[in-house]
Amino acid sequence: xxxxxxxxxxxxxxxGGISIIxxxxxxxxxxxxxxxxxxxxxxxxxxxxxxxDVSEKKEGRFTISFNKSAKQFSxxxxxxxxxxxxxxxxxxxxxxxxxxxxxxxxxxxxxIQP
Amino acid sequence: xxVVSQHxxxxxxxxxxxxxxxxxxxxxxxxxxxxxxxxxKKSLMLMATSNxxxxxxxxxxxxxxxxxxxxxxxxxxxxxVTSAHPEDSSFxxxxxxxxxxxxxxxxxxxxxx
Numbered sequence: 001x002x003x004x005x006x007x008x009x010x011x012x013x014x015x016g017g018i019s020i021i022x023x024x025x026x027x028x029x030x031x032x033x034x035x036x037x038x039x040x041x042x043x044x045x046x047x048x049x050x051x052x053d054v055s056e057k058k059e060g061r062f063t064i065s066f067n068k069s070a071k072q073f074s075x076x077x078x079x080x081x082x083x084x085x086x087x088x089x090x091x092x093x094x095x096x097x098x099x100x101x102x103x104x105x106x107x108x109x110x111x112i113q114p
Numbered sequence: 115x116x117v118v119s120q121h122x123x124x125x126x127x128x129x130x131x132x133x134x135x136x137x138x139x140x141x142x143x144x145x146x147x148x149x150x151x152x153x154x155k156k157s158l159m160l161m162a163t164s165n166x167x168x169x170x171x172x173x174x175x176x177x178x179x180x181x182x183x184x185x186x187x188x189x190x191x192x193x194x195v196t197s198a199h200p201e202d203s204s205f206x207x208x209x210x211x212x213x214x215x216x217x218x219x220x221x222x223x224x225x226x227x
Contacts, residue, residue, distance in 0.1 A: 036218075041221070041223070042220060042221065043118075043120075043207050043218040043219050043220045043221045044158065044207070044218050045218070046217075046218075089157060089158065096214065097214070097215060097216065098146070098211045098212060098213045098214040098215050098216055099146060099211070099213055100163075101148045101150075101160035101163055101173075101209075102148075102158075102160065102209075102216070103160070104157045104158045104159070105157065106156070106157045107156075107157050
Protein backbone atom coordinates (compact mmCIF):
# COMPACT_ATOMS: atom_id res chain seq x y z
CA UNK A 1 0.00 0.00 0.00
CA UNK A 2 1.54 3.20 -1.16
CA UNK A 3 0.91 5.84 1.44
CA UNK A 4 2.12 8.82 -0.59
CA UNK A 5 1.04 9.12 -4.21
CA UNK A 6 2.96 11.52 -6.45
CA UNK A 7 2.18 12.85 -9.91
CA UNK A 8 3.17 13.37 -12.62
CA UNK A 9 5.88 10.79 -13.09
CA UNK A 10 7.67 13.11 -15.52
CA UNK A 11 7.28 16.75 -16.44
CA UNK A 12 8.71 19.02 -19.11
CA UNK A 13 8.52 22.78 -18.56
CA UNK A 14 9.88 25.66 -20.56
CA UNK A 15 12.46 27.92 -18.95
CA GLY A 16 10.72 30.63 -16.98
CA GLY A 17 7.54 28.61 -16.56
CA ILE A 18 5.95 27.19 -13.43
CA SER A 19 6.55 23.55 -12.50
CA ILE A 20 3.82 21.93 -10.42
CA ILE A 21 4.09 18.54 -8.74
CA UNK A 22 1.32 17.03 -6.68
CA UNK A 23 1.17 14.54 -3.83
CA UNK A 24 -1.60 12.90 -1.87
CA UNK A 25 -1.29 11.00 1.39
CA UNK A 26 -3.46 8.53 3.22
CA UNK A 27 -2.18 8.39 6.78
CA UNK A 28 -3.75 11.18 8.83
CA UNK A 29 -1.03 10.71 11.45
CA UNK A 30 1.50 12.34 9.11
CA UNK A 31 2.44 15.79 10.37
CA UNK A 32 5.53 16.70 8.36
CA UNK A 33 5.63 17.06 4.58
CA UNK A 34 9.00 17.78 2.94
CA UNK A 35 10.05 17.99 -0.68
CA UNK A 36 13.45 16.75 -1.80
CA UNK A 37 15.53 17.36 -4.91
CA UNK A 38 17.83 14.63 -6.14
CA UNK A 39 20.45 14.71 -8.87
CA UNK A 40 21.74 11.46 -10.44
CA UNK A 41 24.12 9.62 -8.16
CA UNK A 42 23.56 11.97 -5.23
CA UNK A 43 21.61 11.84 -2.01
CA UNK A 44 18.35 13.79 -1.74
CA UNK A 45 18.52 17.40 -0.59
CA UNK A 46 15.74 19.09 1.35
CA UNK A 47 14.08 21.90 -0.61
CA UNK A 48 11.22 22.99 1.57
CA UNK A 49 8.90 21.44 4.14
CA UNK A 50 5.53 22.22 5.68
CA UNK A 51 3.56 21.20 8.74
CA UNK A 52 -0.26 20.91 8.69
CA ASP A 53 -0.90 24.04 10.74
CA VAL A 54 -0.30 26.24 7.67
CA SER A 55 -1.73 26.07 4.16
CA GLU A 56 1.19 27.55 2.27
CA LYS A 57 4.91 28.10 2.69
CA LYS A 58 7.19 29.97 0.34
CA GLU A 59 10.98 29.97 0.17
CA GLY A 60 12.44 31.82 -2.77
CA ARG A 61 11.10 30.29 -6.00
CA PHE A 62 9.67 27.26 -4.17
CA THR A 63 6.17 27.15 -2.68
CA ILE A 64 4.32 24.34 -0.95
CA SER A 65 0.53 24.42 -0.92
CA PHE A 66 -1.13 22.18 1.64
CA ASN A 67 -4.78 21.07 1.77
CA LYS A 68 -5.36 19.15 4.98
CA SER A 69 -9.00 18.24 4.29
CA ALA A 70 -8.13 16.80 0.89
CA LYS A 71 -4.89 15.25 2.21
CA GLN A 72 -2.95 16.77 -0.65
CA PHE A 73 0.10 18.96 -1.01
CA SER A 74 1.95 20.35 -3.97
CA UNK A 75 5.24 21.93 -4.93
CA UNK A 76 5.34 24.95 -7.21
CA UNK A 77 8.64 26.03 -8.75
CA UNK A 78 8.36 29.54 -10.12
CA UNK A 79 10.57 30.85 -12.94
CA UNK A 80 11.88 27.33 -13.59
CA UNK A 81 15.51 27.16 -14.71
CA UNK A 82 17.52 24.46 -16.51
CA UNK A 83 19.45 23.93 -13.27
CA UNK A 84 16.18 22.82 -11.66
CA UNK A 85 16.17 19.72 -13.90
CA UNK A 86 16.27 16.85 -11.40
CA UNK A 87 14.06 14.27 -9.73
CA UNK A 88 11.75 15.61 -7.04
CA UNK A 89 10.30 13.54 -4.23
CA UNK A 90 7.55 14.42 -1.83
CA UNK A 91 7.59 12.68 1.51
CA UNK A 92 5.68 12.47 4.75
CA UNK A 93 6.36 11.40 8.29
CA UNK A 94 4.97 11.42 11.79
CA UNK A 95 6.51 12.98 14.87
CA UNK A 96 7.49 16.20 13.17
CA UNK A 97 10.12 14.76 10.84
CA UNK A 98 12.95 13.83 13.14
CA UNK A 99 11.97 10.74 15.09
CA UNK A 100 10.24 8.68 12.40
CA UNK A 101 11.40 7.62 8.97
CA UNK A 102 10.06 9.25 5.85
CA UNK A 103 7.59 7.71 3.42
CA UNK A 104 8.47 8.88 -0.06
CA UNK A 105 6.41 9.35 -3.21
CA UNK A 106 7.63 7.66 -6.37
CA UNK A 107 9.30 10.79 -7.70
CA UNK A 108 8.88 13.22 -10.59
CA UNK A 109 11.55 13.58 -13.24
CA UNK A 110 11.54 17.27 -14.13
CA UNK A 111 13.15 18.63 -17.28
CA ILE A 112 13.40 22.36 -17.85
CA GLN A 113 13.90 23.15 -21.50
CA PRO A 114 16.04 26.23 -22.28
CA UNK B 115 26.15 22.82 8.99
CA UNK B 116 24.53 19.37 8.82
CA VAL B 117 27.29 17.63 6.94
CA VAL B 118 26.91 13.89 6.43
CA SER B 119 29.53 11.62 4.89
CA GLN B 120 29.27 8.07 3.61
CA HIS B 121 32.12 5.74 2.79
CA UNK B 122 32.66 4.24 0.34
CA UNK B 123 30.79 6.22 -2.29
CA UNK B 124 30.69 3.18 -4.52
CA UNK B 125 31.71 -0.42 -4.12
CA UNK B 126 31.75 -3.47 -6.37
CA UNK B 127 31.92 -6.89 -4.76
CA UNK B 128 31.53 -10.53 -5.65
CA UNK B 129 28.42 -12.47 -4.77
CA UNK B 130 28.63 -14.00 -1.31
CA UNK B 131 30.94 -11.41 0.20
CA UNK B 132 30.05 -8.85 2.88
CA UNK B 133 30.23 -5.10 2.48
CA UNK B 134 30.33 -2.45 5.21
CA UNK B 135 29.07 1.08 4.63
CA UNK B 136 29.95 3.85 7.07
CA UNK B 137 27.86 6.93 7.75
CA UNK B 138 29.14 9.85 9.78
CA UNK B 139 27.46 13.05 10.93
CA UNK B 140 30.39 15.48 10.91
CA UNK B 141 29.00 18.51 12.72
CA UNK B 142 26.04 17.28 14.74
CA UNK B 143 25.05 14.40 16.95
CA UNK B 144 22.53 11.93 15.58
CA UNK B 145 20.30 10.36 18.18
CA UNK B 146 18.53 8.40 15.45
CA UNK B 147 19.86 6.92 12.22
CA UNK B 148 17.69 5.94 9.28
CA UNK B 149 18.91 3.76 6.42
CA UNK B 150 17.20 3.91 3.04
CA UNK B 151 17.62 1.90 -0.14
CA UNK B 152 16.95 3.21 -3.63
CA UNK B 153 16.82 0.98 -6.71
CA UNK B 154 17.56 2.57 -10.12
CA LYS B 155 14.93 5.10 -11.13
CA LYS B 156 12.88 4.24 -8.07
CA SER B 157 11.98 5.95 -4.84
CA LEU B 158 13.72 5.75 -1.49
CA MET B 159 12.48 3.01 0.80
CA LEU B 160 13.13 3.03 4.53
CA MET B 161 15.03 -0.09 5.57
CA ALA B 162 15.64 0.39 9.26
CA THR B 163 15.78 2.81 12.14
CA SER B 164 18.35 2.74 14.93
CA ASN B 165 18.92 4.74 18.05
CA UNK B 166 22.38 5.11 19.54
CA UNK B 167 23.23 2.13 21.67
CA UNK B 168 20.04 0.23 20.81
CA UNK B 169 19.14 -2.52 18.38
CA UNK B 170 17.82 -1.41 15.03
CA UNK B 171 14.17 -1.72 14.05
CA UNK B 172 13.67 -3.11 10.58
CA UNK B 173 10.85 -2.41 8.13
CA UNK B 174 8.68 -5.23 6.94
CA UNK B 175 10.42 -7.30 4.32
CA UNK B 176 13.96 -6.25 5.28
CA UNK B 177 16.05 -9.13 6.62
CA UNK B 178 17.73 -8.11 9.86
CA UNK B 179 20.32 -10.88 9.60
CA UNK B 180 21.31 -9.74 6.12
CA UNK B 181 21.49 -6.01 6.79
CA UNK B 182 23.38 -5.52 10.04
CA UNK B 183 23.18 -2.04 11.50
CA UNK B 184 25.44 -0.71 14.22
CA UNK B 185 24.89 2.71 15.78
CA UNK B 186 27.66 2.71 18.35
CA UNK B 187 28.06 6.45 18.71
CA UNK B 188 26.15 9.66 18.08
CA UNK B 189 28.25 10.40 15.01
CA UNK B 190 28.81 6.99 13.42
CA UNK B 191 26.58 4.24 12.09
CA UNK B 192 27.43 1.31 9.87
CA UNK B 193 25.38 -0.88 7.56
CA UNK B 194 26.84 -4.27 6.69
CA VAL B 195 25.34 -6.20 3.81
CA THR B 196 26.17 -9.81 4.56
CA SER B 197 26.50 -12.48 1.89
CA ALA B 198 25.58 -9.97 -0.79
CA HIS B 199 23.82 -11.12 -3.95
CA PRO B 200 23.13 -9.30 -7.24
CA GLU B 201 19.61 -8.40 -6.10
CA ASP B 202 21.17 -6.37 -3.27
CA SER B 203 22.72 -4.03 -5.82
CA SER B 204 21.28 -0.65 -4.99
CA PHE B 205 21.96 2.86 -3.76
CA UNK B 206 22.12 2.93 0.04
CA UNK B 207 21.57 6.26 1.77
CA UNK B 208 21.90 7.01 5.45
CA UNK B 209 19.95 9.74 7.18
CA UNK B 210 21.11 10.81 10.62
CA UNK B 211 18.58 12.70 12.68
CA UNK B 212 18.85 15.09 15.60
CA UNK B 213 15.37 14.02 16.66
CA UNK B 214 14.00 17.23 15.21
CA UNK B 215 15.32 17.08 11.67
CA UNK B 216 16.92 14.41 9.51
CA UNK B 217 19.68 14.93 6.96
CA UNK B 218 20.75 12.73 4.09
CA UNK B 219 24.14 11.35 3.21
CA UNK B 220 25.51 11.35 -0.35
CA UNK B 221 24.76 7.64 -0.78
CA UNK B 222 26.75 4.50 -1.53
CA UNK B 223 26.33 2.68 -4.82
CA UNK B 224 26.66 -1.07 -4.26
CA UNK B 225 27.10 -3.37 -7.23
CA UNK B 226 27.20 -7.11 -6.58
CA UNK B 227 28.58 -9.21 -9.41
